[in-house]
Amino acid sequence: DQQVKQNSPSLSVQEGRISILNCDYTNSMFDYFLWYKKYPAEGPTFLISISSIKDKNEDGRFTVFLNKSAKHLSLHIVPSQPGDSAVYFCAASVPNAGGTSYGKLTFGQGTILTVHP
Amino acid sequence: KAGVTQTPRYLIKTRGQQVTLSCSPISGHRSVSWYQQTPGQGLQFLFEYFSETQRNKGNFPGRFSGRQFSNSRSEMNVSTLELGDSALYLCASSAAHLLNTEAFFGQGTRLTVV
Numbered sequence: 001d002q003q004v005k006q007n008s009p010s011l012s013v014q015e016g017r018i019s020i021l022n023c024d025y026t027n028s029m030f031d032y033f034l035w036y037k038k039y040p041a042e043g044p045t046f047l048i049s050i051s052s053i054k055d056k057n058e059d060g061r062f063t064v065f066l067n068k069s070a071k072h073l074s075l076h077i078v079p080s081q082p083g084d085s086a087v088y089f090c091a092a093s094v095p096n097a098g099g100t101s102y103g104k105l106t107f108g109q110g111t112i113l114t115v116h117p
Numbered sequence: 118k119a120g121v122t123q124t125p126r127y128l129i130k131t132r133g134q135q136v137t138l139s140c141s142p143i144s145g146h147r148s149v150s151w152y153q154q155t156p157g158q159g160l161q162f163l164f165e166y167f168s169e170t171q172r173n174k175g176n177f178p179g180r181f182s183g184r185q186f187s188n189s190r191s192e193m194n195v196s197t198l199e200l201g202d203s204a205l206y207l208c209a210s211s212a213a214h215l216l217n218t219e220a221f222f223g224q225g226t227r228l229t230v231v
Contacts, residue, residue, distance in 0.1 A: 034219055043121070043207050043222030044160075089160065103148040103165035103211055104173045105220060110159060 003027045004092050006108035013115050019077040021111050023090030026071065030092035034105065035064060035075045038087045047088075048075070080115045087112050119144065121210050121223035129229045135196040138226045142189050142210030148172075149191040150220065151183060154205040163206075166191050195228075203230045 005024045013019045021035075031052040036044035050057040050064045050073065057064050063076045077084055091105040122141040130136050142149050151163040162175040166185035183193045189210075195202055205227050209220035 036222075041205065041225070041227060043123075043209075043224045046219045046221060049219055091160075103150045103167060103209075103220070104162050104175075105150070105152075105160075105209075106162070107152075107160040 002109075003030075004090055004106050004108040006088075006090055006111050008111050009109070010112040010114070013080045013113065015082055015115055015117050016079045019075075019080045019084065019113055019115065021075040021077075021088050021090075021113065023073050023075075023108050024071060025073075025092055027092070027094070027106075028071070029094045030106075031095055032093045033064070033066060033073050034091045034093075035062075036089045036091060037084075038089060038110070040087075044089060077113075080113075082115045082117050085113055085115050121208055121221055123206075123208050123223035123226050125226060126224065127227045127229075129231060130198050131231055132198055132200060134198050135194060136198060136228060138193045138206055138208075138228075140191045140193070140208030140210075140223060142191070142208075143221055146210035146212055146221075147189055148211045148220075149185055149189060150209045150211075151191070151193050152207040152209065153177070154207060154225070155203075160207070163193070198230045200230050203228060 034049040035047040038044040048059050048062045050066050066073045087110045089110045090108040124139045148167045150165040153161045165173045169185045180196045185191045205225045207225045208223045211220040212218045
């Protein structure tokens with residue numbers, strides 16, 4: 001049962017254009033969502049996150065949108081750069097009973113982004 | 118601030134052996150989680166330790182175990198290695214005493230079982 005899904009295995013974009021990566025989830029208990037970028041043989045690097053009480057969060061070229069009713073989030077990268085080429089993972093977590101972060105992240109399968117010069 | 122440090126970076130073991138991987142979290146972080154990444158299964162959660170206690174566990178056999186020390190450093194052990202255990206093992210640390218904090222990952226340990 002895959003609770004976090006990234007249905008596009010790959011995405012190819014021209015430099016300077018917008019990259020849109022999508023993620024769907026099924027568990028309504030998820031309340032915190034994160035995007036990570038990963039290069040081969042390295043650990044994921046945190047990019048941006050969003051709490052379920054928000055519908056948008058921006059950080060420089062990266063914006064994450066959350067649509068709770070549709071259980072869908074997306075990551076927008078504008079403008080895309082060749083250095084953005086990597087695997088992007090969407091992840092989600094639920095709060096623990098004590099109201100603090102729960103150390104378990106559920107990941108999607110990842111989307112390979114290629115930005116062409 | 119130093120990041121998450123995992124040792125060793127690469128490891129080759131024979132089927133049936135056991136292996137111990139180490140993770141030093143970011144200073145001040147009390148939560149350490151372990152993940153397995155394989156091409157077919159993606160990033161799968163193994164377990165999380167918080168203040169020396171296992172707080173959550175993923176769906177892995179009992180051959181996979183871990184522990185956390187009083188300085189928050191964590192070790193993961195895999196006994197009776199199988200070929201299918203070949204993977205990138207990632208450790209992540211987080212503050213965890215705050216709501217909604219991100220996890221920071223180490224560079225991983227690439228385990229190859231032959």
